[in-house]
Amino acid sequence: MPRLTPLALPAYVVAVTHLGGRAAFALGDGSVHLGHAADDVRAVQVHDGGILAAVAAPDGKSLITAGDDGRVMATDAEGATQLLFEKKGKWIDQLACGPQGAVAFASGRMAWVRLADGQVVEFPHEKAVGGVAFLPKGLRLATATVDKAILHWVTAKGAPAELGWKGAHTGITVSPDGRFLVTTMQEMALHGWRIEDGKHMRMTGYPAKVKSVSWSPKGRWLATAGANAAILWPFSAKDGPMGKPPLQLGPYPKLATQVACHPTEEVVAIGYQDGMVLAVRFGDQAEVAMRHPSGEPVSALAWSPDGMTLAIGTESGAAGLVDIGAA
Template sequence: MPTLAPFDLEGHCLLTCFVNDIPFFVMADGTVHWQDNGHQQVTAHDGILCATLSFDGKNILTGGEDGRICRIDASGKVTEIAHQPRKWITTIASGPHGMVAFGSGRIAWVLGSDGKLQEFAQERSVEGIACAPKGQRIAIARYNGADLIWTGTAAKPVDLDWKGAHIDATFSPDGRFLVTSMQENALHGWRLEDNRHMRMTGYPAKIKSWSWSVKGKWLATSGASAAIVWPFASKDGPMGKAPLELGMRGDTMVTSVCCHPSEDIVAIGYQDGMIMVVRFADSKEVLLRRPGKSAISSMGWDKAGHRLSFGSENGDCGLIDITT
């Protein structure tokens, strides 16, 4: 039976993840907490608006209301890596070789491993940003589509148009697909070899959480009363295929998903604070946590896939060991 260690904090947990096998919890109030020989914490910003685990898994990257972009290592050391005065940094992404992309208003920036900062002015607000898995390219989610930009070159951006408000973006791990989440309770995707459209609709709520499976064959998403898991193994991706519906509950919505680092299973967090893990192959379910105080907002596995950290909208956080 899994064991659960509660970690009660105050406020909204934006991100939880493991850095060097240490569980971290990034809070909207600007504090970062971690468990390493007891409860540790540091204040990184006046307020944090976005956070992500670095591409190599060795740091957390944060953007704040203070215009600062920071890197936080496994010891909790906070290093400012960029600063845009009087800007709210609302989206951030990490790529290979230390690449960091972030956005505010109608401007996106890319910070390279050499410390060089590139600025990309946009016609519309930068709603979401993603780095391609091989680097050199970013995607910007915006109103009426997305833009693909080759960094370090003068090449013209590629416009991927689709009507509606696109609010976040993610590349498939093999770089063949780009998927955006939309204000209209849907996903939209493009097969990048020919920019063919992929429509993924039918959600009753906005998709606020997604997670690629270990080999990128599946994309798990929130936004329904089950985790909606789209197949991406074939060259056509999910086109013409029905998704899996895992962990169905009729009385509450899925608010967070997190795929296992080595197995085709997914942790599913719900609006009432409950957490289950479900296997793709046969939909077998294991309860990890009974309902809590608030909706699960983020989850993260350690490298071995033995421990799962979770955070909630009201600071109801913790750590689950699935091996005991």
């Protein structure tokens, strides 16, 4: 049976990942907490202010964070930090890691990409940037903004490609195979495009805004929060989810606030508005409780690379590590 080790952290958990066998929690007070047991948590003050966004580097060796101090920082499993970028006076609230050591971030109407050699490339926008993501192959940046998503070449020459759809696009993700681009919207919906030809995909019916998405290991499904269950859209066919019903996993009286697909199995962890966390298998919809309700919304979820540990964070700082291989 899964065993939960509770952790009491001092602030809102913005994001969580795993570095070198340790969970890494990025908090709203600007600190990163590293550990794998309640009595083995190291706190590192990384930002002079709050952390607004955090993602794991693709190599799993560092946590990249962006904050309201205008800094982008890297923190490794031992707590060593490195300044990657600084723009004083800016709130950097969008962040993504990509191929070849590239890191993308955005504030207001400007997006930047920092290359592995330290060079920084700017991408000005007409309206505020709502999200950044990299395509999995090549060095190409996708950004979400008002009325469109934009695909930019980072180092190669070529005009950006625009994918239009009316409305404010507040987040962006690209399928692991690079075929589909999906945005979350200010309205309670997702919008998608097939990248090769710009074909539209409309995903609606949510009772709340979608603020968490996660691709299944091979990109066959896109799991989303924002409803009283995890909504999983099928993306294995050429036309993605068009004409196909989504899976609805883990139905529950409270809204799902976070989703995280298992790294190897067709299983999704779902965090809810009251602190409940379920793990649900796609095929037979079997459920296992990973954490029971505690009153505060789940704000972060992340599986370890081997899929044996689930890290959980909440808005109050109550956190935990679930060992699914525990006897």
